Amino acid sequence: MSYLRVPSYGSSSSASWKYDVFINFHNEDTGKNFTENLYAALDRKGFKVFKGDKEFEREMPISLELDKTIEESRIFIVVFSKSYASSIQCLDELNKILECNKTMGQTVIPIFYYLEPDDPRYQIGVFHEAFDDHDVRFEVDMEKVQMWRKTLKEVSNISGFHLKDSPEEKYIEGVVKEISSKLSGSTSKFMNLKKLVAGVNFCVEKLLMKLETLRELSGYNPQLSYHFYIFFQLFSSTMRIQRVSSSTSAKHDVFLNFRGIDTRNNFTNHLYGHLIREGIKVFKDNLELEIGKPILPELVNAIEESRISIVVFSKNYVSSPWCLDELVKIVECKNTRGQSVIPIFYDVNPSLVITKLEVAIGQHQKVFADHIENVQTWRNALMEITNLFGRELKDSPEAEFIEGVVKEISSKLSGSTSTSKFMNLKKLVAGVNSRLENSLMKVETPRVAWGQSTMISPCLFLKNFLSPAHFLAHVND
Structure with a gap:
C-alpha cells in the first residue's frame, strides 16, 4: 500500500x-x-x-x-x-x-x-x-x-x-x-509489549541457567552460598507467575449477547477485542438464525459455561427472537447458577427497550402464532434484566466507555480462580521489574573473594544482566 x-x-x-x-x-x-x-x-x-x-x-x-x-x-x-x-x-x-x-x-x-x-x-x-x-x-x-x-x-x-x-x-x-x-525504529522501543515480554522471558531463562551454575560453584564458598540462598528465595517468589486452573466448570469468562446488525462491526467488535487483549476468555457468536428457529445447542452450552453475560441492548435488539431466546437462557443461568449479568444500553435507554418490545411483540406474535408463550417469557426476561444496574452509553466516548466495562469485568474476575491473575500485561511487567529491583537492593553485596580470584558480586552481576538494555537486546524488531 x-x-x-x-x-x-x-x-x-x-x-x-x-x-x-x-x-x-x-x-x-x-x-x-x-x-x-x-x-x-x-x-x-x-x-x-x-x-x-x-x-x-x-x-x-x-x-x-x-x-x-x-x-x-x-x-x-x-x-x-x-x-x-x-x-x-x-x-x-x-x-x-x-x-x-x-x-x-x-x-x-x-x-x-x-x-x-x-x-x-x-x-x-x-x-x-x-x-x-x-x-x-x-x-x-x-x-x-x-x-x-x-x-x-x-x-x-x-x-x-x-x-x-x-x-x-x-x-x-x-x-x-x-x-x-x-x-518502527523511530519511536519508543516498547511499542510492542509482547515482544518486550518475549525478551524478558528469554533473559529470565538464561539467567536461571547461569544462577544454577553459580549456585553450584558457590558451594565452595560459604559467604557466596549464603547470598545465593537469600537471592534464590526472593527471585523464585518474584518470578512465580502461573495461571490458576479453574475450580468451576466455566469454559468462558464472558458471553456476549448482542444484535449483529446493530453492533457486530463496531461497538461489540471493539468490546470483544479489548476483553481478549486483557486475557479474558470471551464467547461471541457471529451467526444470525432465521426467525422461528431455536438457538443452537452449542449456544445454550456456551451460556451455561460462562461466568458473566454481557447483554448489549441496541435499537433493533428486540426484533431478534434469537437475541431474546439467548436472554431467556441467560436469566435462567443467573437465577439457577448465580452467574453475573451486565446490561449495556447502547444508544437506547432502559424504558425505550421495553417500549420497542411492545411494538416488536406484534410482529413476533404473527410469526410465532403457535408459540405465544414465548412472547411472555421474553417480556419477563427483558423486564428482569433491564431492571438490573447497567451501563448506558449515551454521549460517552466509546473507547472510554468500553474501558470502564472491561475494568468492571476484570474486577469481577480478579478474585476468581478461573482466569489468569495477570490479565493486564502492562501491570505484570511493571510488577516484575519493581520486585526484581527490590530483591536486588535487599541482597546487594560488595565485591567478594571467590577462590584465588576477585569477582563482582552475584547481585551486581544480576543487576547488569537484568538491565532494560539487556532485555531489549533480545527483543526482535
Missing part, C-alpha cells in the same frame, strides 16, 4: 517530532466512536497521538498553535466521513497537512469511513452538498473554496484504507500495524 510521501531535504530521521500521529477528523461523525477507538489503539501501542476534540467556529481559521502541532507530527491520518466537508476546521487542517507533506515530507494516510473515495475526490454526494453551501458562504473568497476542492482531490487520490462492512476492531488493527511499520 503506497502513501503520499515526498522526500524532504529539510527533514531527517533526527528531526524533532512532538507527535507520531496527527488525526484529522470531523468530531460529529466519528469523534466518539471510530476515531476514539483508533486513538485508544494507537495510544496502547505507545504512540504519541494528537486528536483535537474541540470544534472551532465555522468561519474561524485554525489557530497558530494547531498549525505548529501539524508541523510537529510525523504521520497524518485523515478520516473522511459524511459530514467531513461541512467542517471549515477539517478543510483548513487538510490544507496545512498537504503543505507539510510537500515541504517537510510527512506521510499522509487517508481513511474512507463508509464513503467511496470518489465522494471527496470529485466532491459528489454529501460532499457536493457541503460545497454548494461553501460556494454561497464564501462567495467573496472563492479562492479559498477552490483550494479546498484541490486539496480534497489530491489527498483522496492517495492510496489509503476503505472501511465498508469490515469489523472495526480488525480494521483499526490494520491501520495501527501500518503506522507501526512506518514508525
